Amino acid sequence: MNANHYLYAAYIMTWAIHGTYLYNLARKAKRVRREIEKLKKPAIARSAPEQKS
Amino acid sequence: MNFLTVTRATLAKDIRLEWRSKDAINAMLFFSLLVVVIFSFAFDPTAEESRRIAGGLVWVAFLFAAIVALNQTWARELRNQVLDAYRVSPAPAIPLFLAKAVGNFIFVAALEALMTPLFIAFYRLRPLGPGWQLIPIAILGTWALVVNGTFFAAMSLRTRAREIMLPLLLFPLSIPALLGMVNSTTAILTGETSPAFWIALLVAYDVVFTTACLLLFETVLEAE
Amino acid sequence: MKRGFTILAVLTALLLSFSLYAALVLAPTEQTMGNVQRIFYYHVPSAWVAFQLFLINFVASVIYMIRRSTKADIVALVTAEVGVVFCTVVLITGPIWARPVWGIWWTWDLRLTLTLVLWLIYVSYLVLRRFSSSSQTPLLAAVLAIFGALDVPLVYFSIWFFRTQHPAPVIGGGGSLDPRMGWVLVSNWIAFMALAWLICWTRYQLEVAQRAVHEAEAMQSLMEGAR
Amino acid sequence: MKQFGRFAALRGVTAEFSAGKLYVILGDNGAGKTTLLRTMAGLAHSTRGKITVLGSENIQASRAQIGYMAHPSLLYDEMSGMENLRYFAKLYRIPAGEVDRRCREAILSVKLDPDLERPVGQYSQGMRQRMSLARALVNDPELLLLDEPFSNVDARSAAEMAGLVAHARDRGKTVFVVTHQAAQLELYADEFIWMESGRIVNRTSALQGAKG
Numbered sequence: 001m002n003a004n005h006y007l008y009a010a011y012i013m014t015w016a017i018h019g020t021y022l023y024n025l026a027r028k029a030k031r032v033r034r035e036i037e038k039l040k041k042p043a044i045a046r047s048a049p050e051q052k053s
Numbered sequence: 054m055n056f057l058t059v060t061r062a063t064l065a066k067d068i069r070l071e072w073r074s075k076d077a078i079n080a081m082l083f084f085s086l087l088v089v090v091i092f093s094f095a096f097d098p099t100a101e102e103s104r105r106i107a108g109g110l111v112w113v114a115f116l117f118a119a120i121v122a123l124n125q126t127w128a129r130e131l132r133n134q135v136l137d138a139y140r141v142s143p144a145p146a147i148p149l150f151l152a153k154a155v156g157n158f159i160f161v162a163a164l165e166a167l168m169t170p171l172f173i174a175f176y177r178l179r180p181l182g183p184g185w186q187l188i189p190i191a192i193l194g195t196w197a198l199v200v201n202g203t204f205f206a207a208m209s210l211r212t213r214a215r216e217i218m219l220p221l222l223l224f225p226l227s228i229p230a231l232l233g234m235v236n237s238t239t240a241i242l243t244g245e246t247s248p249a250f251w252i253a254l255l256v257a258y259d260v261v262f263t264t265a266c267l268l269l270f271e272t273v274l275e276a277e
Numbered sequence: 278m279k280r281g282f283t284i285l286a287v288l289t290a291l292l293l294s295f296s297l298y299a300a301l302v303l304a305p306t307e308q309t310m311g312n313v314q315r316i317f318y319y320h321v322p323s324a325w326v327a328f329q330l331f332l333i334n335f336v337a338s339v340i341y342m343i344r345r346s347t348k349a350d351i352v353a354l355v356t357a358e359v360g361v362v363f364c365t366v367v368l369i370t371g372p373i374w375a376r377p378v379w380g381i382w383w384t385w386d387l388r389l390t391l392t393l394v395l396w397l398i399y400v401s402y403l404v405l406r407r408f409s410s411s412s413q414t415p416l417l418a419a420v421l422a423i424f425g426a427l428d429v430p431l432v433y434f435s436i437w438f439f440r441t442q443h444p445a446p447v448i449g450g451g452g453s454l455d456p457r458m459g460w461v462l463v464s465n466w467i468a469f470m471a472l473a474w475l476i477c478w479t480r481y482q483l484e485v486a487q488r489a490v491h492e493a494e495a496m497q498s499l500m501e502g503a504r
Numbered sequence: 505m506k507q508f509g510r511f512a513a514l515r516g517v518t519a520e521f522s523a524g525k526l527y528v529i530l531g532d533n534g535a536g537k538t539t540l541l542r543t544m545a546g547l548a549h550s551t552r553g554k555i556t557v558l559g560s561e562n563i564q565a566s567r568a569q570i571g572y573m574a575h576p577s578l579l580y581d582e583m584s585g586m587e588n589l590r591y592f593a594k595l596y597r598i599p600a601g602e603v604d605r606r607c608r609e610a611i612l613s614v615k616l617d618p619d620l621e622r623p624v625g626q627y628s629q630g631m632r633q634r635m636s637l638a639r640a641l642v643n644d645p646e647l648l649l650l651d652e653p654f655s656n657v658d659a660r661s662a663a664e665m666a667g668l669v670a671h672a673r674d675r676g677k678t679v680f681v682v683t684h685q686a687a688q689l690e691l692y693a694d695e696f697i698w699m700e701s702g703r704i705v706n707r708t709s710a711l712q713g714a715k716g
Contacts, residue, residue, distance in 0.1 A: 003313040010316040010373040062594040138578040142595035143567040211411035225397035229431035276413035
C-alpha cells in the first residue's frame with residue numbers, strides 16, 4: 001500500500017460517503033412520490049389491495 | 054417567597070419518597086459496587102501505573118452510576134402523570150428543575166462517597182499532589198453531569214427509547230467536563246502537573262450549562 | 278426555479294472536476310509528505326463546510342426558538358444532516374492521511390478531535406429528531422442545537438490544552454501555505470460549498486414534500502374516521 | 505385550532521362557555537375531547553387560535569384558579585392522601601398555616617378520611633378517583649376540569665362521584681367533564697357538548713338531544 005493508494009482511497013471514500021447519502025435521498029424521494037400518487041387516487045381505488053412494490 | 058418553598062417542598066418530597074421506597078438506592082448501590090469490582094479485575098496495575106489511570110477509571114465508574122440514577126429522575130412523576138399536576142399548578146418550572154437536580158446531586162454524591170474508599174483500597178491510591186483539591190473537583194464534576202443529566206432526562210421523556218436516549222444526549226456534550234474531571238484528578242494523583250486549567254474549565258462548564266438549563270427548562274417541560 | 282437548479286448543478290459539477298484535477302495534478306507535490314499530502318485538498322475544505330453547516334443549524338435553531346417558523350426548523354434539520362455527512366468525510370479522510378505519514382490511524386489533532394465531538398453531538402441531534410414522539414420535536418431539537426453550540430468553545434479549549442499535555446502530530450500542517458497550494462484549497466472549498474448548497478436545497482424540498490404528504494394522510498384518516 | 509403531531513385534533517372549536525355551569529363533553533375516541541380539556545388546562549398549546557380561560561388568554565395567569573383531574577390519579581402512590589395534598593397545596597401558594605386546614609377540608613369534601621395513613625397506591629379505584637378530585641379541589645378553584653372521572657369505577661362510586669361533581673357546581677364552580685358515561689350526570693348537567701373529529705357538532709341541554 002504505497003502512499004498513492006492512500007490518496008486515491010481518501011478521494012474515493014469521500015465520494016462513496018456522499019454517494020451513499022444521495023442514494024438514500026433518492027430512495028426516500030421515490031417513496032414520497034409514490035405516496036403522493038396514492039393520495040391523488042379517489043378513496044375507493046385507494047382501498048384496493050396495494051401491491052407491495 | 055414561593056420559589057424557595059416549592060423548591061424545598063419538592064426536594065423534601067423526593068428525598069422522603071426515595072428514603073421510604075429505597076428501591077432505587079439499593080439497586081444503585083449494588084450497581085456501583087459491581088462497577089468498581091469489575092474495573093478492579095479488568096485493570097490490576099502497579100502503584101505507579103494505577104495513579105496514572107485511576108482518574109479515568111474512577112470517573113467512568115461514577116459516570117455509569119450517575120446515568121443509572123439520572124434515568125430514575127422522572128420515573129415517579131411519570132407513573133401517574135404527576136408531572137401534569139405540577140404543570141397545571143401556578144408553580145414556576147425552575148424550582149422543579151432545581152429540586153430534581155439537587156436531589157440527583159445528593160444521590161450521586163452519596164454513591165461516589167461509597168465507591169471512593171473501594172477504589173482507594175483496590176488501587177492502593179495515595180495522591181502525590183494536593184489531595185484536598187479532589188473534593189472541589191468531585192463537586193464541580195458531579196454537578197456538571199447532574200445538571201445536564203436532569204435536563205436531558207426531562208427532554209427524553211418525550212422520546213420513545215427513553216433509557217438509551219439520555220446517555221446519547223448527555224455524553225457528547227459532557228466530553229469537555231469529562232476531560233476536565235479525569236485530567237484534574239490524574240494531575241493530583243500523579244502530582245506532576247497542576248489541575249488549575251481543568252478546574253477553571255469545569256467551573257466555566259458548570260456556569261454555562263446551569264444557566265442554559267435554567268433558561269430552557271420550561272420550554273422542555275411544556276413540550277407536550 | 279428548476280432551470281436555475283440545473284444550471285447550478287452543471288456549474289458545480291464542472292467546478293468539482295476542475296478542483297479534483299487541480300488537487301491531483303496542478304498543485305505542487307509537498308516535499309516531506311509527497312503525494313499523500315493531496316488528501317489535504319479534500320480533508321480541510323470538507324471540515325470547513327461541515328462547520329459552516331453547523332453554524333447555519335445553530336442560527337436556524339435560534340430563529341426557530343424565537344419565531345417558531347417551520348422553515349427555520351427544516352433548515353436546521355437539513356444543515357445538521359448534510360453537516361454530519363461532510364463531518365463523516367473528514368473523520369474518514371483524516372485517519373487515511375495519518376496512517377501513511379505517521380503510521381497511526383488516529384491522532385488527537387485539534388481540528389480532527391473537534392470534528393469528532395461535533396459529529397457525536399449532531400448525530401445525537403438527528404437521533405433525538407427520529408426518536409422524539411412529541412408534537413414539539415422541532416423545539417426539543419432546537420434546544421439541543423443550542424446546547425451543542427454552547428459546548429463548542431468548551432470542547433475547543435479542553436482539546437487545545439489536552440493536546441499541549443499530549444503533543445500529537447498535526448493534520449493539515451499549520452504554518453504558512455505555499456500560494457500555489459492555497460488557490461487549489463480555496464477552489465475545492467468553493468466547489469464543496471456549492472455541492473453542499475445543492476444537496477441542502479434538494480433535501481429541503483424533500484422534507485417539505487414529506488411533511489405535506491404526512492399531513493394529507495393524517496387529514497384523510499381523520500375524514501375517513503368521521504364518515 | 506390545535507395542530508397535534510400530524511393531524512389537527514381540534515379544528516374550529518369556537519364556543520362560549522359561561523361560569524357556574526356543569527358541562528359534559530361527549531364524543532367517540534379521538535374526537536378531541538381530552539385535547540380540548542388539556543388545552544383549557546394549559547397542558548396542551550393551541551398552535552392557531554386562542555383560548556380565553558377565566559377572562560385571560562395567558563393560561564399561566566389563571567392557573568391558580570384551575571383544578572384538573574385526569575384518569576391516572578396524578579398522585580404519588582407511595583404517599584398518603586394527606587401528604588400528597590400537603591405537597592400540592594404548597595404549589596398553589598397556600599400559606600403554611602392554612603395548608604393543613606385546606607387539605608383536610610378538601611379530603612372531607614370528597615367523603616374520605618384525612619387521617620388515613622395508607623399510601624394512595626393501596627386505595628381502591630373509587631377512593632383513588634375521589635382523592636384525585638380532592639387534589640383538584642385543594643386550591644378551591646373557580647374552574648374544574650375532569651377527564652374521565654367515572655372510568656373503571658363501580659356503579660356506587662360513580663354515583664357518589666357524580667354527586668360530588670354536582671355539589672362542586674352548586675358551590676359556584678364551572679365544571680367541565682369529559683366522559684363516556686354521560687348517564688351519571690344526566691340529572692345534574694346544565695349542557696351536553698357533542699364533539700366529533702375535533703369539532704363541536706351539537707350542544708343540547710338534555711342527554712337525549714340528537715347527536716351531530
